[in-house]
Amino acid sequence: MRDQDVSIPIIDVSPLLQNGPSAAVAEVADQLRLACERIGFFAVVGHGVPSSVKEELSHQAYGFFDLPYAEKMRVKRPAPEQNRGYIATGDETLARLGGRETPPDMKELYAIGPYKWPLDDYHLAPDAYPSFAPNPWPDRPAGLRQAMEAYWDCVERLAGGIAKGFAVALELPPDYFANRIDHNTSQLRLMHYPVPTQAPEPGQLRAGEHTDLGMMTILTADNDRGGLQVKRRGGGWVDAPLLDDAFMVNIGDMMMRWTNDRWVSTPHRVINPPEEAKSTSRRLSIGYFFGPNYDTLLECLPTCQSADQPPRYETLTVHNYRVHRFARTAGQLAAD
Ligand SMILES: O=C(O)CCC(=O)C(=O)O
Numbered sequence: 001m002r003d004q005d006v007s008i009p010i011i012d013v014s015p016l017l018q019n020g021p022s023a024a025v026a027e028v029a030d031q032l033r034l035a036c037e038r039i040g041f042f043a044v045v046g047h048g049v050p051s052s053v054k055e056e057l058s059h060q061a062y063g064f065f066d067l068p069y070a071e072k073m074r075v076k077r078p079a080p081e082q083n084r085g086y087i088a089t090g091d092e093t094l095a096r097l098g099g100r101e102t103p104p105d106m107k108e109l110y111a112i113g114p115y116k117w118p119l120d121d122y123h124l125a126p127d128a129y130p131s132f133a134p135n136p137w138p139d140r141p142a143g144l145r146q147a148m149e150a151y152w153d154c155v156e157r158l159a160g161g162i163a164k165g166f167a168v169a170l171e172l173p174p175d176y177f178a179n180r181i182d183h184n185t186s187q188l189r190l191m192h193y194p195v196p197t198q199a200p201e202p203g204q205l206r207a208g209e210h211t212d213l214g215m216m217t218i219l220t221a222d223n224d225r226g227g228l229q230v231k232r233r234g235g236g237w238v239d240a241p242l243l244d245d246a247f248m249v250n251i252g253d254m255m256m257r258w259t260n261d262r263w264v265s266t267p268h269r270v271i272n273p274p275e276e277a278k279s280t281s282r283r284l285s286i287g288y289f290f291g292p293n294y295d296t297l298l299e300c301l302p303t304c305q306s307a308d309q310p311p312r313y314e315t316l317t318v319h320n321y322r323v324h325r326f327a328r329t330a331g332q333l334a335a336d
């Protein structure tokens with residue numbers, strides 16, 4: 001297939017979540033494999049996340065971003081290396097993840113990390129930080145916490161199902177990733193792109209071009225707001241489709257390392273609204289950035305190497321890989 005003909009497929013993942021018959025699982029896995037090889041993005045339906053869970057979180061998120069700035073700052077990011085709390089407009093530049101210097105993204109966000117974990121040796125070990133640390137919850141809106149936790153549980157289950165599909169697609173046992181993600185170090189980020197009040201600076205976008213760092217990202221945005229664009233393997237941007245009741249999923253850099261570049265993480269960005277649509281361009285997106293356990297080894301998968309294809313990347317733990325990536329971006333604050 002020619003690169004310019006590749007589009008973002010829609011995949012029904014329900015067999016992965018319902019322990020469907022192995023033929024159905026293999027069929028979904030094959031669709032996932034093609035999507036990951038060709039474009040690195042796919043839309044999922046049959047995801048099992050009730051629309052009420054998504055709608056409630058969207059409602060609560062708008063409630064939070066509508067609060068006065070000073071109130072939002074009460075839950076500001078607790079420390080620069082932490083990826084949680086309120087991150088105000090001007091404080092994040094996703095393009096830096098790829099080593100590019102641009103003006104900051106035109107967005108504000110509120111993020112949490114894992115919220116239910118015991119205070120045991122594993123979660124209190126030095127390498128558990130900053131993945132496991134307390135989340136600073138705002139007092140208002142009162143329903144935000146419950147909505148974020150309910151949403152987290154649903155998309156965590158979905159990510160587990162997709163991970164099973166990835167394993168089958170990579171000719172590994174279906175549960176290959178299970179004990180590598182059972183203490184996952186994910187983040188749930190509410191991203192608010194307000195109506196722009198001034199013209200963007202040259203090179204300034206709602207979210208600059210980047211690849212995501214983790215294993216996969218599960219995204220949803222207001223249905224009628226476009227802006228997310230995905231780079232094709234051969235170059236050129238394609239608009240992510242606006243679909244009702246689907247999640248957009250993309251693979252991140254950890255999948256690329258695991259698969260020895262068989263599944264390349266795809267650059268994407270969020271472009272500015274056109275001038276004529278500016279006044280109604282407020283956009284909310286919700287991203288679940290799924291990261292494996294902090295001590296999981298990112299080592300070339302056994303099925304992704306051979307005598308002609310030796311491992312291209314050094315083996316690192318998830319924790320050390322993150323530290324290494326942040327060092328490369330010169331300690332700048334960036335999304336995970
Ligand atoms: O807002 C979106 O649709 C995507 C944002 C994104 O790619 C990110 O935050 O990593």
Ligand SMILES: [Fe+2]
Pocket residue numbers: 210211212217268
């Ligand atoms: Fe992203």
